[in-house]
Each structure stands twice: as structure tokens, then as C-alpha cells.
Amino acid sequence: MLSRIKLRQLRLLIAVAEQGNILAAARQMGLTQPAVTKSLKDLxxxxxxxLFKRSNRGVQPTIYGETLLRHARLVLAQLGYAGEELAELQSGSGGRVRVGTLLAASAYLLPAAIERLRISRPKVQVAIVQGTNDQLAAPLEDGELDFVVGRLPEFRHRKGLSQETLTDEAVWLVVRDGHPLLKSGSNLAFLELLNWDWILPPETTTLRRQIEKSFHxxxxxxxxxxxxxxxYLSNRYLLIATDMIGVWPSQAVRDDMANGMLARLPLGLADAVGSVGVTKRREAALTPAAEALIQELRAVAADL
Structure with a gap:
């Protein structure tokens, strides 16, 4: 059934799905609309x-189309990785890594690992995408990211993904140094915190659920x-410049605490220690550059 599929058809399939319109997909691919229509019909x-439901509003993938799209994206991504790996072998130290990151890793763990990586592989390119686990899951599964590093989500056995714990990290309530709440000392109570504005991660995140559990x-x-x-940058600016309250992984705030910019409120959170690690596709072969970055992440985490 699949032996006659061409790479050009897979690229066309993705373009039509993303555009939701055959004419727009044709323009993107540099083809005529009749050529795209014929290619889809042939497929x-x-x-x-x-593969697609047609209507006056455009086209939408059917369940069969969605399934083929998922595999098409992976096939094209893996071919791209193959080309990059061949280029790495030819150059000796180049390559490109696409990594997703969460707040827990973006402030210190990942930058420190990249710093180490560039000593051993100075030509490597690293593309970083920041988001939540939910936001990064689809790009990871589709092969757009090599791996994700950050606080591991509650689902530890998501189909097709594997996870490796690098370190355990505490989560703290954080305010600017000199914040009025710091005067309460050990007498501070959760009820007092409601009098102040908060910066929180989205409701879908593990960290948000952890915060809400502490209040409950x-x-x-x-x-x-x-x-x-x-x-990280927006939250840091707002915490330093205002009286807002934030919730941050300890590694993300350690330098600002040492420099007298931010301070920790003396209130513990429920399940305040969480695992930080790497999530990747279970069956995917990583490029040497991606493997090298994971090795540096392990080394940095071991020194924390």
C-alpha cells in the first residue's frame, strides 16, 4: 500500500493540511492547483x-489523513536528521540540535550544558524552543524537536516517549528582595498571599497543579x-520590578538570590521537589550532536 508513495507527495500532504486550502498549498509548493489536486487524488x-474532506471552506484531514500526516512529518524529520548526521561526519564537529525547554532548565541547566558542548563541538548549532510540556509534546512527537529538557510531566509513560531523570529540584515561592511579605518571617500564612498579584504557569502544567494543591x-x-x-525573562523582570509573587525552580533563582535581587518566601509547597530531566522519542535515533548535548546535561546535573 505504501511502496509507491513519493517524498514529494508527503511534502504536498503536509502543505495541504497546514494551509487547509489546495490553492494556498499549490502556491507554497510552487505548483499549479490542478497539479496538486491530481497528486492528492493519485495518492x-x-x-x-x-485523506481529506473537501468543502467550500477548504479541506480537512480525515482520520486516515491525520495518521499519514503524523508519519509523514516523522519521515521527513528523520531524513533531515540523516542529512545533518552525514554533514556532521564529514565536518567532524558540526551538527544542529533542536531542543525544547521548560522554565526549570532554561535558566541554568541548559545554558551551562550548551556552554560545555561548544568547547568540544564549536561548530554545533542549537535551536531552543521554550514552552510547557503540553506545548512541546506535539513538536517532539512530530520530530521537530530532538528532545525536551525540563521538569518531567506527571505522565511518565506517554506512548512513544521515554524519559530520563537528571536531577531533583525544589520549587520556591519568590518575591523581590525587600518585599513587604518578607517581614512576616515564619508567621507567614497562605491566606496572606492572596492580597498580592501572582505570576503562575498555565493551568495544564504540573507546577500549577502543585501550587493549587498547596493552597487546598x-x-x-x-x-x-x-x-x-x-x-523566564518576562517573569524575572516583573518579580524584580513589582510586588508580584512567583513560583520558580530553585536553580532558576539562585543567582538573583545571591545578588540580592530576589528572595524566597518562608512557605513550603506541597510536593516541593520535582524531577528535572530529558524527554525524547522512544524509537528515534538522535544525531551525534544531540547525544553530545544530553551527555553535557548529565554532567552539569551531576554537579548541582
Whole structure:
């Protein structure tokens, strides 16, 4: 059934799905609309399956189309990796790594590992995409990312993915140095925290659920955040410049605490220690550059 599929058809399949319109896909591919229509029909006839539903509003993948799309993206990604790996072998120290990162790794663990990597492989290129586990899962599964590094999600056995714990890290309530709440000392209670604006990660994250559990355990309603963000730079600026409260992994805040910019509130969180590690596709072969970066992540984590 699949032996006659051409790479050009896979690229066309992806373009049509992303554009939702045959004419737009044709323009993207530099083809005529009739050529795209014929190529799709030929593919559907070869497979004996309807890949797209046509309507006046455009085209939408069927369940068969979605399945083939998922594999098409992986096939093209793996071919891209193969080309990069061949180039690495030819050059000796080049290559490219696409890594997704969460707040827990973006402040220190990943930058420190990249610094080490560039000593041994100075020509390597690293592309970093920041987001939540939910936001990064699809690009990882589709082969757009080599791996994700950060706080490991609650689902440890997601189909097709494997996880490796690098270190365990505490999570702290953080404010600017000199914040009025710091005067309360050990008498600080969760109820007092509701009088201040909060910066929190999205509701779908493990860290957000952990925060809400801490408030529920204290029989206090969790705060409604003024800002929902996983941006390290934005969150850091707002915490230093305002009286907002944030929740940060200890490694992300350690330098600012040492420099007197930020401070930790003396209140513990439920399950305050979480695992930080690497998530990758179970069956995918990583390029030498990606493997080398994971090795450096292990080395940095071992020294924490």
C-alpha cells in the first residue's frame, strides 16, 4: 500500500493540511492547483483511502489523513536528521540540535550544558524552543524537536516517549528582595498571599497543579494569576520590578538570590521537589550532536 508513495507527495500532504486550502498549498509548493489536486487524488487512489474532506471552506484531514500526516512529518524529520548526521561526519564537529525547554532548565541547566558542548563541538548549532510540556509534546512527537529538557510531566509513560531523570529540584515561592511579605518571617500564612498579584504557569502544567494543591491543603482557595507565563525573562523582570509573587525552580533563582535581587518566601509547597530531566522519542535515533548535548546535561546535573 505504501511502496509507491513519493517524498514529494508527503511534502504536498503536509502543505495541504497546514494551509487547509489546495490553492494556498499549490502556491507554497510552487505548483499549479490542478497539479496538486491530481497528486492528492493519485495518492488517495493508491492507498484506497480518503485523506481529506473537501468543502467550500477548504479541506480537512480525515482520520486516515491525520495518521499519514503524523508519519509523514516523522519521515521527513528523520531524513533531515540523516542529512545533518552525514554533514556532521564529514565536518567532524558540526551538527544542529533542536531542543525544547521548560522554565526549570532554561535558566541554568541548559545554558551551562550548551556552554560545555561548544568547547568540544564549536561548530554545533542549537535551536531552543521554550514552552510547557503540553506545548512541546506535539513538536517532539512530530520530530521537530530532538528532545525536551525540563521538569518531567506527571505522565511518565506517554506512548512513544521515554524519559530520563537528571536531577531533583525544589520549587520556591519568590518575591523581590525587600518585599513587604518578607517581614512576616515564619508567621507567614497562605491566606496572606492572596492580597498580592501572582505570576503562575498555565493551568495544564504540573507546577500549577502543585501550587493549587498547596493552597487546598491549607484550606485556602488558590490565587487567580494576574500573569500566566513560562517566560523566564518576562517573569524575572516583573518579580524584580513589582510586588508580584512567583513560583520558580530553585536553580532558576539562585543567582538573583545571591545578588540580592530576589528572595524566597518562608512557605513550603506541597510536593516541593520535582524531577528535572530529558524527554525524547522512544524509537528515534538522535544525531551525534544531540547525544553530545544530553551527555553535557548529565554532567552539569551531576554537579548541582
Amino acid at each position: 488517495e487512489q493508491d492507498l484506497g483511502l480518503e 491543603d491549607a484550606e485556602v482557595e488558590p490565587p487567580v494569576p494576574a500573569i500566566e507565563s513560562v517566560s
